[in-house]
Amino acid sequence: MSDDKDGTGLVSGGTTILRAYGLGGLLLVIGFVLMGLAIYKGPDFTETSTQNGVLVGGLVVGGFAVIVGLVLLRRAPPPTPAPTPTTRPRPTPRHDVYIAAPMAGFGTDEAGRNAAVELVNAVQAALRRLGIEDVYTPVLARPDAPSYESPGTGFDVEWEALQSARRYLLILPPTMPAGTSVLMTAGAAIALGIPCVILSHESRSALPYMLEGAVQSRQVNVRLHPYRDIDSIELLIRNDGLRLFGQEPA
C-alpha cells in the first residue's frame, strides 16, 4: 500500500468519525492514538531524554485532546428520536372526495378563475350524479372566485378536510402556476394513503417529477387521466365512476 493511500485512508477515517461523532469524537480518537504512539514508539529512540520527551509530550497532548473531546461530546445534543410516521389515526372519513385545483393555472384574470370554478363545479356535479354527495372543493371554502389562492380560508379547515377525505382528485390545468398549494396537498394525500386521481389537461407536457413517479409506482395509489374539456371529464366520470380511483362501486 502506498503512502498516498495511507494518507487517504487516514483522512477518510477522520472524516467518517467527524461526520458520525463530530469534532469531539475526532479529538477523542486522536488523543488516544497520540498516547498509544507515545507509549509504543517512545522507547524506539536511542537517547533517554528523547524517549522521555516523546513519552511525556505524547501523553500530555493526547490526554488534553481526550479531555477536550469528552467535553465536546458531552455538550453535543443527543440525537432527536425518529418520529413514528402517522402515529396518530386519521380522523373519521368525512368527505367522499377532496377536489384540488390550482386556480391560478386557469388564467390570472377573472375569466380564467371563472373557468376554473366552472370546471370544479362540473366535476362535483358529475360525482354527485354517481351518488357521491360529500365532496370538499375549494369552491365550498371560497365561494368567490377571486379568493382562490389567497389566505381566505383557515389552513386548519383545508388540512382537516384533506385528512378526513376518502379520495383525492387533482385537476391540473394546461399550465401549472408556480408555488401552488396543490402540490403540497397531493404529497399529503399520498402520505395518508388516500387513493388519488390526477386529471391532467391533455396539452400538459409532463407532471412534476415526484407525481410522475407516483403515477408509475405500484407503491402508491395514484392514477392519471388526461382530459380535453369539461365534457370529456364528465364522460370519464360517468363511464368509470369509482373505478377512476381503482375502486369497484359498492
Added chain:
Amino acid sequence: MTDDADDTAAAGYDLFLAAPMSALDESDYATERAGVLAVVEQLGVLPGFARVYFAGAEIGHPGGFTGEADALRRDLTALRHARLFVLIYPGKIVTSALVEVGYALALRLPCLLLVRDRSDLPYLLNQAEQTDAGDLLPPMRIELLGEPAQSARQIAAFRDQLHLAAAP
C-alpha cells in the same frame, strides 16, 4: 447507490433535505445544487448530522432525474425514516419538493422551510405556520434563506429547539 440508500434509511436519517432540482435548467441546477451541497457540507461539521438525505447529491445534471418510480420509492423511504425535514426554496417554482413538504407534514415530521421570500411559498404553507393547528401539524417554521453556513446553523437550532421542547 440504491442499496446504500436503503441501508441508511433503515438506520434512519438525521435530516431529509428537499430542494427544487429536476425542474431547473442546466445552469440554475448547477448553482442551486452547489448551494444545497454547501449546506450539507456545513452540516457535516456539526454534531448529529452524519446522515443527511438529499436526492440531488449524486445527480450532477438535471437530465439525470430518470427512473421516477425508483426515485419516488427512495425518497418516500427516506422521508419515512427521517427525523427532520428541511426545504430549501430559493424562489417560486413548480417543484416536486412541495410534494415532499406535504408528505412530510402528513407524516408529522418536524419541518423547517428556508425561503428567500415568504410570499413565494404556497399560501397553504404560509397559513400552516400561522395557524393554531398544533394537533394537526408537526412543529413547523419558516425562516429566510441565507448563506450555507447560516442555513446549517438555522437547521441545527431548529433541531436543538425541538429537543429542548421535548425535554421534561
